[in-house]
Amino acid sequence: DIQMTQSPSSLSASVGDRVTITCRASQSISSYLNWYQQKPGKAPKLLIYAASSLQSGVPSRFSGSGSGTDFTLTISSLQPEDFATYYCQQSYGSPYTFGQGTKLEIK
């Protein structure tokens, strides 16, 4: 199975901050990397697909980059509604594994 490793596991930041979360795959996955946001008690929501494409309806402050094994999710200016847990997920090979998550908390 392809292992996905996110860093950091948790992060404290303030409204207005620029935040970057990284995700590393155990082998090359080309650009088949997706990012999800999950709030407590809710289902995950797709933010970014194919490493850098913004899902319809997602604010433009979210962006993704990377290819091969190293990827990043950037939030350019944190808003109160962005405090949540973020997961990366690869779709290059089944099972379509997720990273362990990054919990973004208010400083």
Next chain:
Amino acid sequence: EVQLLESGGDLVQPGGSLRLSCAASGFTFSSYAMSWVRQAPGKGLESVSAISGSGGTTNYADSVKGRFTISRDNSQNTLYLQMNSLRAEDTAVYYCAKCSGSCYTGSFDYWGQGTLVTVSS
């Protein structure tokens, strides 16, 4: 509007069986692969199983292989997960997720609200 509604979650004893259902609407069900993703209490997301639009291709996580069976009824727009030989570690919220075309190289673009499976004596 895409809607996915899971049902069937329950409290079951170890070794027992359960069948989850996911009723889909708002899209051409047979044209899209579907998946089950679970989340144990306080833990991260785990992709459990996926199935192609026709139902002809399936895959499973090693943790459930041989115990779980994914299937779909395209005439009823419904996805299923038959879970046998349940273990305590199968306790989780189970989400039904639509793939953006194929799950392979695609993404999980819509999710249901989840159904809770608890395995305990």
